[in-house]
Amino acid sequence: MIRRFLAVLHARNIEFVQDRSTLGWNLLLPVVLVFGLATVFSSPYRSMFKVGVVSEMASLEDEPNEFLQLRYIDFIKVSDPADALMRVERHQLDMLLDLRVDPPRYWINDESRQAYILERLLGSGADARAQREKVSGLAVRRIDWLVPGILGMNMMFSCLFGVGYVVVRYRKNGFLKRLSATPLRAAEFAAAQIVSRLLLIMLITVIVFVGTDYFLDFRMEGSYLDLLLVAALGAFSMVALGFAVAARLNSEELAGGLLNVASWPMMILSGVWFSLEGTNPIVQKLALIFPLTHMLEAARAIMLDGNGLAGVLPQMATLAIMSGLLLAAGAAMFRWQPD
Amino acid sequence: MSELEVRNLVKRYPGVEAVAGVSFTVQRGQCIGMLGPNGAGKTTTVEIMEGILPATSGEVLYQGKHLDAGFREVAGIQFQSTVLQDKLNVKQVLQLFHRLYRKTRPIDEIIEICKLGDLLSRENRKLSGGQRQRLLLALALINDPEVIFLDEPTTGLDPQARRNFWALIEHIKTENKTIVLTTHYMEEAYLLCDVILIMDHGHIIAEGSPSQLLEDHFSDVILSLPATVWTAALTEQCPFLVLELPGTIEVSSKDVDAAIAWLQSHQIPLAGLRIRPRTLEDLFIELTGKELRA
Numbered sequence: 157m158i159r160r161f162l163a164v165l166h167a168r169n170i171e172f173v174q175d176r177s178t179l180g181w182n183l184l185l186p187v188v189l190v191f192g193l194a195t196v197f198s199s200p201y202r203s204m205f206k207v208g209v210v211s212e213m214a215s216l217e218d219e220p221n222e223f224l225q226l227r228y229i230d231f232i233k234v235s236d237p238a239d240a241l242m243r244v245e246r247h248q249l250d251m252l253l254d255l256r257v258d259p260p261r262y263w264i265n266d267e268s269r270q271a272y273i274l275e276r277l278l279g280s281g282a283d284a285r286a287q288r289e290k291v292s293g294l295a296v297r298r299i300d301w302l303v304p305g306i307l308g309m310n311m312m313f314s315c316l317f318g319v320g321y322v323v324v325r326y327r328k329n330g331f332l333k334r335l336s337a338t339p340l341r342a343a344e345f346a347a348a349q350i351v352s353r354l355l356l357i358m359l360i361t362v363i364v365f366v367g368t369d370y371f372l373d374f375r376m377e378g379s380y381l382d383l384l385l386v387a388a389l390g391a392f393s394m395v396a397l398g399f400a401v402a403a404r405l406n407s408e409e410l411a412g413g414l415l416n417v418a419s420w421p422m423m424i425l426s427g428v429w430f431s432l433e434g435t436n437p438i439v440q441k442l443a444l445i446f447p448l449t450h451m452l453e454a455a456r457a458i459m460l461d462g463n464g465l466a467g468v469l470p471q472m473a474t475l476a477i478m479s480g481l482l483l484a485a486g487a488a489m490f491r492w493q494p495d
Numbered sequence: 496m497s498e499l500e501v502r503n504l505v506k507r508y509p510g511v512e513a514v515a516g517v518s519f520t521v522q523r524g525q526c527i528g529m530l531g532p533n534g535a536g537k538t539t540t541v542e543i544m545e546g547i548l549p550a551t552s553g554e555v556l557y558q559g560k561h562l563d564a565g566f567r568e569v570a571g572i573q574f575q576s577t578v579l580q581d582k583l584n585v586k587q588v589l590q591l592f593h594r595l596y597r598k599t600r601p602i603d604e605i606i607e608i609c610k611l612g613d614l615l616s617r618e619n620r621k622l623s624g625g626q627r628q629r630l631l632l633a634l635a636l637i638n639d640p641e642v643i644f645l646d647e648p649t650t651g652l653d654p655q656a657r658r659n660f661w662a663l664i665e666h667i668k669t670e671n672k673t674i675v676l677t678t679h680y681m682e683e684a685y686l687l688c689d690v691i692l693i694m695d696h697g698h699i700i701a702e703g704s705p706s707q708l709l710e711d712h713f714s715d716v717i718l719s720l721p722a723t724v725w726t727a728a729l730t731e732q733c734p735f736l737v738l739e740l741p742g743t744i745e746v747s748s749k750d751v752d753a754a755i756a757w758l759q760s761h762q763i764p765l766a767g768l769r770i771r772p773r774t775l776e777d778l779f780i781e782l783t784g785k786e787l788r789a
């Protein structure tokens with residue numbers, strides 16, 4: 157059994173490595189994105205300010221405070237002031253404003269340029285009575301926030317298409333039928349495909365992360381080992397999703413369509429490029445069905461907030477449950493040959 | 496005891512009965528050929544025998560027992576069409592399949608039998624049709640099987656590649672392997688097979704050795720002439736069976752001398768005359784009323 161599993165695993169690994177164009181693309185895309193976005197976001201200019209607001213009102217639109225009427229500022233209702241304060245320290249929020257007290261209180265980071273301008277706007281008439289509180293902390297650069305998203309996105313595409321598309325192509329070409337005529341069992345074949353992709357994408361991700369980190373020195377508050385575990389579990393859940401999609405299909409076009417249906421919403425809603433904070437609550441709930449959302453939340457919690465595994469336990473548990481369910485579905489639906 | 500026994504095999508798909516209750520036996524070391532047009536049911540029958548497809552009813556026995564998972568260790572299979580992993584080379588594919596079986600034949604031996612020595616580092620996608628078929632045959636032999644299933648292994652090959660492939664099969668036959676072969680090609684079946692089953696519409700319509708089948712059904716020979724030397728009046732006058740084909744006239748007779756004498760007596764030029772014995776293709780047309788590859 158192990159011998160057959162290792163045989164298929166070895167063959168799949170060789171196939172991937174000998175496919176130079178796919179290998180190059182898997183390595184090149186995230187590197188180009190990381191360096192490209194690092195350059196773009198190294199500019200000191202930002203078009204938008206972000207202010208967290210603690211309010212007793214159901215909606216910030218009900219708040220009479222004049223400061224909240226200013227344009228070109230993102231006002232985000234905050235439910236956890238302590239978390240928001242930490243975000244001010246990291247420069248992820250430019251200001252935190254507490255309207256529950258009179259006069260209002262606000263917190264800014266003295267090292268933030270945006271905070272300086274917002275404080276002037278607040279004091280020059282919007283609400284001159286507001287009391288100032290000061291926090292300090294190094295800024296989380298935009299690239300520090302983006303890098304888990306870029307690497308996560310690359311992992312997602314590789315896991316979904318690298319397993320899903322390949323299994324469907326094998327079935328369509330008759331290769332699976334040929335394997336089914338050998339003593340190889342379906343579970344051995346599936347395990348080899350999943351482990352192969354997992355090993356390869358983890359290796360690629362580590363290489364890209366270490367390589368780009370050398371030049372860009374990403375913020376890392378937590379443990380690299382914890383980050384690796386989160387990435388591995390996240391990749392496993394997405395490989396399982398790819399396998400479940402491909403378990404029965406015979407058409408590469410249909411498989412490609414379904415994999416796109418899975419991957420594009422993840423790319424938009426899972427927090428690859430921007431945070432869903434402040435967006436429609438339904439959209440935020442919807443994002444929770446995607447494994448990438450939980451993987452990125454956990455990765456950022458480790459990298460930016462210094463959480464340990466205990467701090468990301470809910471995300472890890474969700475990913476483990478998703479992986480189990482998707483694998484079970486894939487195993488139940490798997491066919492060597494088209495129906 | 497038969498090596499393989501097929502009993503009342505039936506396979507139904509919605510609206511179609513692909514195999515309609517066929518029964519036959521295959522003896523150890525025998526090469527049995529299944530002939531028939533597309534849709535005759537031969538591939539379906541073979542895939543049920545391989546354990547790839549489930550039968551609607553009926554059974555297949557190997558050495559007197561029902562097929563089980565262990566049968567895959569002793570069966571070698573070459574499907575009609577299999578595309579192997581593009582980016583692997585010939586040696587890597589051989590190594591992959593070699594590791595899937597408990598009992599195997601040395602890879603070097605397989606490489607020699609199937610003449611793959613010069614192709615070991617070539618990627619699968621760069622193989623010609625004949626080379627690909629030789630590799631697929633090598634995979635079918637890699638577990639040193641007792642029973643080998645070859646489903647139209649030479650379809651699409653050029654005549655040279657087809658003859659080379661036949662030589663490989665002849666070599667395998669010398670090792671006393673049991674072979675089940677499906678084919679469109681009469682010459683292939685005639686050369687390689689000890690027993691032939693002719694199938695049509697899911698039924699076996701004739702069974703026997705090639706020579707026995709021809710003897711049972713024909714005692715005449717065919718005299719073939721160019722159509723330019725023939726007229727419709729001659730067809731009416733001719734005492735022998737005449738078949739008018741595009742560009743050719745075929746006269747069937749048990750007595751060649753009498754037929755030639757009749758042709759000469761009617762001043763028909765014999766320059767283009769060819770005489771041939773009946774073939775399996777004639778037999779198929781006789782039995783089914785249609786051409787084999789229709």
